Amino acid sequence: MINSQETNIDTVSEEKTTSDVLIDIKNLKKSFGRLEVLKDISLKLHNGENLVVLGKSGSGKSVLIKCIVRLLNPDGGTINLLGKEVNSIKGKELSEIREKIGFLFQSGALYDSMTVKQNLEFPLVRIKKDLKEAEINNKINEVLENVGLADVLEKMPSELSGGMRKRISLARSIILDPVIMLYDEPTTGLDPVTSDEISELINSVQKKYKTSSIIITHDIACVRITADRIIMLHEGHVYAEGTLEEFEASDDPLIMSFFK
Amino acid sequence: MKKLKIINLKKAQSLATARSIKLSEDTLDQKERANGFFQEVGDMALFIKQIFKETFSRNFEFKEFLRQCYEIGNKSLPLIIITGTIMGLVLTIQSRPAMAKFGAVTMLPGMVAVSLIREIGPIITALICAGKIGSGMGAELGSMKVTEQIDAMEVSATNPIRYLVVTRVLAATLMLPILVLFADAFGFIGSWIGVNIKGDVSLVLYIFQAFGSITFLDFFPAVVKTFLFGAVIGIVGCYKGFTAGRGTESVGKAANAAVVLSSLLIIIVDMIAVQITDMLS
Numbered sequence: 001m002i003n004s005q006e007t008n009i010d011t012v013s014e015e016k017t018t019s020d021v022l023i024d025i026k027n028l029k030k031s032f033g034r035l036e037v038l039k040d041i042s043l044k045l046h047n048g049e050n051l052v053v054l055g056k057s058g059s060g061k062s063v064l065i066k067c068i069v070r071l072l073n074p075d076g077g078t079i080n081l082l083g084k085e086v087n088s089i090k091g092k093e094l095s096e097i098r099e100k101i102g103f104l105f106q107s108g109a110l111y112d113s114m115t116v117k118q119n120l121e122f123p124l125v126r127i128k129k130d131l132k133e134a135e136i137n138n139k140i141n142e143v144l145e146n147v148g149l150a151d152v153l154e155k156m157p158s159e160l161s162g163g164m165r166k167r168i169s170l171a172r173s174i175i176l177d178p179v180i181m182l183y184d185e186p187t188t189g190l191d192p193v194t195s196d197e198i199s200e201l202i203n204s205v206q207k208k209y210k211t212s213s214i215i216i217t218h219d220i221a222c223v224r225i226t227a228d229r230i231i232m233l234h235e236g237h238v239y240a241e242g243t244l245e246e247f248e249a250s251d252d253p254l255i256m257s258f259f260k
Numbered sequence: 261m262k263k264l265k266i267i268n269l270k271k272a273q274s275l276a277t278a279r280s281i282k283l284s285e286d287t288l289d290q291k292e293r294a295n296g297f298f299q300e301v302g303d304m305a306l307f308i309k310q311i312f313k314e315t316f317s318r319n320f321e322f323k324e325f326l327r328q329c330y331e332i333g334n335k336s337l338p339l340i341i342i343t344g345t346i347m348g349l350v351l352t353i354q355s356r357p358a359m360a361k362f363g364a365v366t367m368l369p370g371m372v373a374v375s376l377i378r379e380i381g382p383i384i385t386a387l388i389c390a391g392k393i394g395s396g397m398g399a400e401l402g403s404m405k406v407t408e409q410i411d412a413m414e415v416s417a418t419n420p421i422r423y424l425v426v427t428r429v430l431a432a433t434l435m436l437p438i439l440v441l442f443a444d445a446f447g448f449i450g451s452w453i454g455v456n457i458k459g460d461v462s463l464v465l466y467i468f469q470a471f472g473s474i475t476f477l478d479f480f481p482a483v484v485k486t487f488l489f490g491a492v493i494g495i496v497g498c499y500k501g502f503t504a505g506r507g508t509e510s511v512g513k514a515a516n517a518a519v520v521l522s523s524l525l526i527i528i529v530d531m532i533a534v535q536i537t538d539m540l541s
Binding site for chain 1: 400404410412413415
């Protein structure tokens with residue numbers, strides 16, 4: 001059953017132990033000038049689950065995951081990430097916690113001036129400094145294989161198609177074996193076939209790397225393939241929370257506008 | 261007549277009200293602009309502080325620094341060589357009639373050498389580099405900001421200030437004096453060609469005459485200020501790119517603002533450097 005904001009939204013969470021919770025957000029607030037984007041967001045990400053955050057454009061979905069990795073500083077509330085309060089850490093401690101997070105950006109965010117190989121080794125050579133060249137190459141080949149690409153190492157990002165860029169970007173995100181994956185609209189701008197492939201890839205990455213994921217999207221096909229649990233944001237609040245089946249069975253007009 | 265007066269009075273009142281509204285809008289606008297200016301100065305000061313902090317931190321990105329030196333130095337060299345040669349040639353051709361009036365044509369190489377080394381070489385090279393390097397930095401970092409590449413770098417636990425900004429600022433600071441030396445050297449060659457259009461002076465004699473007029477006090481302050489010009493180009497270019505907005509339009513704006521602000525600051529730094537040199541000598 002869908003838990004709307006008026007009812008208890010934490011029913012599912014309460015069933016699980018607190019050690020099972022990787023991200024615990026309470027009363028998160030974020031404004032840009034006078035525009036309140038996140039008014040009061042509370043959610044939890046459990047170990048091993050794919051949590052889809054659904055909402056209209058401008059509902060603050062991307063702002064939410066950018067607050068989680070402190071690309072944006074929240075105005076209020078708390079974010080507990082892997083047992084640490086993100087708002088109160090900085091410097092080395094923040095870098096260490098970011099190493100455990102993989103982030104797939106909406107645009108892919110591949111470094112334009114670098115080849116695919118340089119893009120992939122960029123986080124490796126900076127964080128795992130003791131790795132030898134052969135180990136780096138093995139790791140690169142492994143992640144490329146996992147995202148279903150080969151023979152693109154010396155290509156520049158501009159030579160790749162949209163789907164390939166997303167795959168390389170995903171490969172770069174998983175190269176450090178993250179505990180949590182954050183996907184910011186992973187299928188935006190892709191054709192339906194490639195979108196489904198990327199969604200399947202998200203599931204396969206979750207299984208292979210045993211990650212827990214927050215997937216920001218408004219693509220229902222992606223939701224259907226990836227979601228273990230769904231949270232819908234509306235006007236800066238958590239509007240509804242539940243499983244895919246519960247959302248599809250809902251007669252709420254806002255939810256129906258997404259699913260039917 | 262009375263009505264007309266009232267109308268006029270009303271008109272005057274409405275004009276006065278409109279003027280006062282306009283004035284208060286102008287005042288608000290000026291206030292916002294002043295606030296924006298101070299905000300920008302403050303932000304840039306914090307940006308420079310971060311650059312200093314990261315410059316002296318561990319894990320210096322040496323490989324990226326060398327790449328930037330190549331990008332800034334080597335790729336700007338052809339432009340600087342052509343400009344330097346033309347600068348020397350034009351300066352000589354333009355000065356020759358005036359020098360001839362006083363029968364001082366033999367002093368032409370010395371005059372050109374002092375002008376080139378003290379002022380024209382550094383300032384022209386710096387302004388060209390502000391256009392080429394500064395706009396490049398503003399556009400590249402601005403586009404990285406728009407396409408979330410800077411965010412991606414930060415999320416992968418790499419400090420973007422250390423990797424992107426410190427390397428570029430140091431490379432610009434180090435490369436500009438070298439480019440100025442090339443501009444001066446090729447300026448001499450251009451000047452020698454200019455002298456030989458209406459005369460016959462060997463290159464050895466020309467160089468002997470030119471360097472005979474230059475002292476350490478001509479050379480040293482000029483070199484010092486070129487380091488400052490390089491730092492200005494690097495800092496402003498990176499700052500404008502780093503603070504670009506989110507749309508693609510802001511990339512162009514960042515590149516443009518980088519050129520305009522760094523050119524202006526170069527001229528201001530030059531003015532201050534000239535004053536200091538004058539006081540010291």
